[in-house]
Amino acid sequence: MRNRTLLPLLLGALAVLALVMFGGPGLLDQPSQTTTAGATTTAEATSRGTAPGPGSPSGPVAPAPAENPSGLAAIRESELPPEGRRVLALIRAGGPYQYSQDGQPFGNFERLLPRRDRGYYREYTVPTPGEPDRGARRIVAGSGGDKYYTEDHYESFTFIAEGS
The missing domain is CATH 3.10.450.30 (Microbial ribonucleases)
Incomplete structure (x- = not known):
């Protein structure tokens, strides 16, 4: 009986953990606002024609630029x-x-x-x-x-x- 009581609690905890780790519902609907050196925002990518447009969830997307791990200019x-x-x-x-x-x-x-x-x-x-x-x-x-x-x-x- 004790295991049946813990199962819903464990499933709920896993669901909360998944929401925290993956940002929850709507994450993919939010525009990207990356600000690392050399990164591209969704608006910039769209202006270059590299981001998917409305109604085109799998349009061409430019590869994400590497972050600058060096601290160099x-x-x-x-x-x-x-x-x-x-x-x-x-x-x-x-x-x-x-x-x-x-x-x-x-x-x-x-x-x-x-x-x-x-x-x-x-x-x-x-x-x-x-x-x-x-x-x-x-x-x-x-x-x-x-x-x-x-x-x-x-x-x-x-x-x-x-x-x-």
Whole structure:
């Protein structure tokens, strides 16, 4: 008899926990107001045509930008040099890359990026017009979606705020 009394209490507690964890009914109806660096609000996404419109619950939605875990200054994707934007598009597409070194692990020996396990970061060459070799510009991409730009061969980095 005691177990039958506890069952409704346990089910009620689980329901309350689910509401707390998942925001309750109507969560998906509320507009997003994300304010992290480089993030996009629902209004901004709609103005770019990347958010679902009314009556279109599964319309095209841009991938959520990675948060800036580094504390480094950010650069908007649109502020990257044209070659950097092209390399960023190639990274998203999985290649092909111009240089054989692209996609290789980046060691973060300078310790300017957040410390992560070996292999977390990969580096990609951003060609510099007029340079006879790979030049100094790179994009370093973390497996968590965070991406960084350096124009001085790892002496400094900026976080790339994608989609902006």
